[in-house]
Amino acid sequence: MGAIEDVYEDLEADVSFEEFEEAVEAKVEQMGGLADEETAAMLIAHELRDEEVNGIADVAPGMDEVKFLAKVTAVGDVRTFERDGDDAEDGRVVNVDVADETGSLRLAFWDEKADAAENELEVGQVLRVKGRPKEGYNGIEVNVDEVEVDEDAEIDVQIRDSYRVEDLSLGLSDVNTKGRILDTESIRTFDRDDGSEGKVANLTLGDPTGRIRVTMWDGQADTVEALAAGTSVEVVDGYVRERDGSLELHVGERGAIEELDEEIQYEPESTAIDALEMGDTVDIAGVVRSADPKRTFDRDDGSEGQVRNVRVQDETGDIRVALWGDKADYDIGPGDRVAFADVEVQDGWQDDLEASAGWRSSVTVLDGAGDAPGGDEGDGANEQATGLDAFADGDGADAVEAADGDDASAAVADSGGSGGSATASLQGEAVEFTGTVVQAGSPVILDDGEETMSVETDADVHLGQEVTVRGTVSDGTLDADDVF
Structure with a gap:
């Protein structure tokens, strides 16, 4: 056996001996x-060993050339484009999504290869790929040579016909997925490089496995006006992109969002309020204990912003939540059970923690008692462009204080404090009080939207329940004889 045969015998690469021998002769001549x-x-x-990778996870931009096995998960349509030069023919490209057990990426077939890929490749086929990887718009992309x-x-x-959020x-x-609309945002417009006007809108979609932000472009953006929180829909022909480290599902002209007759369930996994720490981005859920009026302020760029504070309570504690921009228009009030997703825990008024619900957050009324209108379109556009910093120089409630110059206690104190207690003027009297349970412990605390009542009772009540109590007020607490 000669020297070439000895080296080839030890080589674990997908190349015939004839091809290997030709490459050796070319190298000697070179x-x-x-x-x-x-x-x-x-x-x-x-060189051949360097080209082989164990899986898609090992493919990285900057590699000269790679070889790998992958299964076709989607085949796109051929797109044409103009090349520079008056005599240049139009170019053609088709994208093919592939995956293995370690990950997924996109293959780009150009010109004649694009025609062959469109006609010959099918979902489910396993391909041996040789190509040059680069960083593409949707992640790693490989320009196919062979x-x-x-x-x-x-x-x-x-290969899935329909995806869950966690998938x-x-x-x-070409993603189809079903879910329940948790939140919607207003349509925003923007100017493209070619001078035309584009449109974009967002909603948050949830299913039993999780939730994802959905971005709708141009004609699909108009769909958001006909959709409401709580509606079950199917996203058809979407595509997944990344923004600020999070996945988003995008819907363009090829896609659609269609209402479903079936009801898709979503139950948030929330963090206990007493476990929140400064700087966390978390999901919380609870019963609204009090709600302040909406306040407006002027931003540095001259536009008007708005914010509304609500106080939310769960079994472990309570926290003020600042609803910024469009979310300040949401019709939620005492007694509503609400989930707040992706809120940022900040330092609020009087060193108290505050949850800030900005443009990336979603607000969902779990019991269907509230409504979430779209809000002002111009304000939403500014949120999308600049995030939370667009609303004011400071964060949370402190920003409103700086913006309108009111006394801090008037500007940001939650209405649970301003409404006061109902017991101060009722000592020793037999009274009847109707309100929503905002604390189910001992004592029970009821809130009727204007004032609160502490109640001593053995009755089994739960957060958000509306009850009427009768009894005598003593030492600031109503000793209930009847609860109904």
Whole structure:
């Protein structure tokens, strides 16, 4: 056995001996006699080993060339584009999504390869791919040099007709998924580089496995006006992108959002209020204990912002939540059970913690008692462009104090304090009081939207329940004889 055969025998690469021998001869000629056949064979073997990767997870931008196996999960349509030069022919490209057990990426087939890919490739086929990786718009993309179908290879990747939220990953396209609308935002407009006007709108979609932000473009953005929180829908032909480290599901002209007759369930997993810490971005849920009026203020750029504070209580404690921009228009009040997703825990008024619900947050009335209107379109556009910093120089309630110059206690104190207690003038009297349970412990605390009542009772009540109590007030607490 010769030197070339010895090196090839130890090589674990998908290349025939004839191809390997030709590459060795070309290398000897290229080096002008500086390397013999054995040295050239070892150099070629080293290059081939560098090209092979164990899986898609090992493919990285900057590699000269890679080889890998992957299963086709989606085949796009051929798109044409104009090349520079008056005599240049239009170019053609088709994108093919592939995956293996370690991850997924997109293949780009150009010109003649694009025509072949559109006509010959099918979802479910396993491909042997050779190409050049780069950083694409949706993640890693490989420009294909060579590809062939491997009928014998198997890759354990499930091809789905419909995805759950937890199944979504960066780079997926042709995605169909069902969910419940948790929150909607108003339509915003923007100017494209070519001078035309674009439109975009967002909603938050949840299913039993999680939630995701959905971005709708141009004609699809108009869909948001006909959709309301609590509606079950199916997103058709969406594609997954990443923004600020989080996945988003995008819907363009090829896609659609369709209402469903079936009801998709979503139950948030919230963090206990007494476990919140400064700087956390969390989900919380509870009963609204009190709600302040909406306040407006002037931003540094001259536009008008708005904010509304509500105080929310769960079994462990309570916290003020600042609703910024469109969310200040939401019709929620005492007694509503509400989930706040992706709120940022900040330092609020009088060193108390505050949860800030900005443009990335979603607000969902869980019992259907509240309404979430779209709000002002211009204000929403500014939120999308600049995030929480757009509303004022400071964060949370302190920003409102700086914006309108009111006394701090008037500007940001929650209405639970301003409403006061109903017991001060009722000592020793037999009274009847109707309100919403905002604390189910001992004592029970009821809130009727204007004032609160502490109640001593053995009755079994729960947060958000509306009850009427009768009894005598003593030492600031109503000793209930009747609860109904």
